[in-house]
Amino acid sequence: MEPTVRQRYLALFSLFASLPAMAITFQTRLEKVEWKVDGDQFECRLSQDITDFGQGQFVRRAGEQVTFRLQARERWLGAGSATLVAAAAPWQPGRGDINLGMVNVVDNGPMPFNSTQQQGTRLLTGLLEGRSPLVRHRTPDGGEGIEVRLMPVKFNKAYHDYLDCTTKLLPVNYDQIKQAQINFPGGGADLDDVSRAKLEIILQYMKADPSVNHIELDGHSDNGGNRLTNLDMSRRRGLAVTEYFKANGIPESQIVLRFHGERYPLVPNTNAANRAKNRRVTVHLSRDPMPPAPTTPATAPIKPAATS
Template sequence: MRQRYFALLCAFACAPAAAVSFQTRLEKAEWQVQGDQFECRLSQPVTDFGSGEFVRKAGEQAVFRLNAREHWLDRGSATLLAAAAPWQPGRGDINLGAVTVGNGDVPFSSTQQQAGRLLTGLLEGRSPLVRHRTLQGGDSLEVRLLPTNFSKAYNDYLGCTAKLLPVNYDQVKQATLGFPGGGAELDDTTRAKLDIILQLVKADPSINRFSLDGYSDNSGNRLSNRDLSRRRALAVEQYLKANGIGEEQITVRFYGEQYPLVPNTSAANREKNRRVTLHLSRETAPGKPTEPAAPAPTPPATAGTS
């Protein structure tokens, strides 16, 4: 009798911690596509949890992330898997490595490589699976998305990504425009770079402030270098104005050979220092910038002139 009592006691006391699992019922699982020229999303709602989604911004590859209505996930390192479906006997799960979980409604974002492998896995019938522990109690926790009806939604998602702009704001809000030839004329590479930036600006009218900082190397005297840096900044200004940017939106500054990116100790370094830096910012109403204007440059710690 005593042995039976201890056996029953151990059945409860010695059992592993309960697992918390979030997964939408198979017949209710659906994929949704939303997006515009700035961002595309491919998502699946997860019952009682929130959703899992692939997010691809203009100019980038997709990442995978969870949206949580409640703070279920503890901080730390979770495991991301492309899990085999129960109806796929003989196929094992693919461990895609760790993701770092933090606070907030979006506790983590995967790497682009992890997201790419998850998308491939979904096309093969695999499930994105996040395995971690709960915030309260430390029980094991799983969040699983299902591959049901994925192919149709994925084709719609590809249609969305085909319309994305070539860059996003964060990628070009500070752009360096080179003058490798040594003069003040825009070359084909610089014009092409400006055309890409202008494509974004025309799609997003909130980007409406342009600060231009002109620089030179130290090849000439200080006065001629200062004038050359001014003419470079003005050349960029003229290109912007010719493409619809108002003069009142543009601020021009020039510094000659001050503030080199790298020491002027070689031809390659001097080429890097011949440049105009373009700073973009947003302003919701005249005189009320939502982002600070570009500050005057400060010398890099390793900068110098020969």
């Protein structure tokens, strides 16, 4: 028979009452547990406040899987390795805790650690099974043990809202897209379907993030021709990418083009496969500082008169 909500509450209270006296345990009372979902096209967050500690957060960035992290108001966790556990609920007899391995804890900021993506995914799966994300560690002085626990109650509705958020994420994040490579494996300077697809993803990100407003393009060739021919081919490839950006709304003033011929091979030009890899344009995105806000006429400085 499925246990009632009251039975679950009583089982959890019994569990916490039985914890060793030397352990400091942080968790929110069941009746006060709330899950929050927020985010945008760059990142989705699913979080629960932890009384007297801070917050537990599941964070999924665009282009990545979810990770789990703690946000601490005080330096409760000492540097070192903590144990991450998907803890079984006391109303599920016969189920043991699942040890998900260690996480490296730092003690010099509000975010003591980030889990791996595999650990984050397994913790979410555990929550759907009624398990609690649990972190076991020690205080900074290496003395008392600490347990930080998130509660699985009220999770399903928040999880559905979180999934809705993830459907709006961009296909990549800035770290993944800031350095890209457009290949010309067949020779020549024409963009193929694969190259256009890569450029479309870059454009999609730039249109979503106006702070990315500078593109550096470097054209390259293999060593199949003479030096001048290779230099011209690398220029034509860079121009093909430049024109694609311009045709899709990127101002020419934001683009810097360089071309190098065969000077900087990615791999040695020793076979056909390697030569194909060297026929490329690298795309580097960066965020230039935003220009200062214009001053109002009332406070604008007076410019000196021009001298002849």
